[in-house]
Amino acid sequence: MTTPYSPTRLIVLRGNSASGKSSVATGLRERYGRGIALVRQDTLRREVLRERDIPGGANIGLIDLTVRHALAHGFHTVLEGLLYVSHYGEMPAGLLADHPGRTHCYYLDVPFEETLARHATKPIADEVTERQLREWYRPLDVLPGGVETVVPATSPLAATVERVLRESGLADVPRSTVG
Numbered sequence: 001m002t003t004p005y006s007p008t009r010l011i012v013l014r015g016n017s018a019s020g021k022s023s024v025a026t027g028l029r030e031r032y033g034r035g036i037a038l039v040r041q042d043t044l045r046r047e048v049l050r051e052r053d054i055p056g057g058a059n060i061g062l063i064d065l066t067v068r069h070a071l072a073h074g075f076h077t078v079l080e081g082l083l084y085v086s087h088y089g090e091m092p093a094g095l096l097a098d099h100p101g102r103t104h105c106y107y108l109d110v111p112f113e114e115t116l117a118r119h120a121t122k123p124i125a126d127e128v129t130e131r132q133l134r135e136w137y138r139p140l141d142v143l144p145g146g147v148e149t150v151v152p153a154t155s156p157l158a159a160t161v162e163r164v165l166r167e168s169g170l171a172d173v174p175r176s177t178v179g
Contacts, residue, residue, distance in 0.1 A: 011103075011104050025040070045081075063079065
């Protein structure tokens with residue numbers, strides 16, 4: 001468990017499809033080690049619930065509960081997903097307001113043409129069409145209040161992971177004994 005001297009960190013990674021959210025989240029865990037919970041919107045929405053991305057969907061509450069549970073049990077937590085402001089905006093706002101530790105939010109901003117190029121390299125490239133990607137794409141869909149740091153597509157993966165570790169303070173936090 002964490003102590004009053006090392007409260008948990010909450011990191012939110014948002015952006016369009018193929019913006020690098022999952023890669024950054026995985027990189028954070030690889031660099032930090034045990035003690036980081038990865039809460040992936042796609043896993044909870046598509047795999048656990050097999051639910052479409054709709055306003056008021058059941059996955060929103062499940063994501064919220066999962067993040068809160070991980071934090072309450074001493075895990076630094078990375079929430080990653082598209083998390084459209086129109087569907088999910090209240091949920092991350094509530095998490096940020098309620099979390100007593102440090103929180104850091106990042107929006108990975110990738111232009112649509114780059115999204116297409118990156119998507120072509122993914123295992124689901126044959127399942128998801130360009131038309132679907134266009135429907136899902138939301139340019140600069142940032143949370144209100146200036147709470148997110150916008151990371152441009154030109155930021156290399158390793159540099160983005162390093163930035164998040166440094167800015168969140170995880171680079172300086174002793175490795176957790178949880179997990």
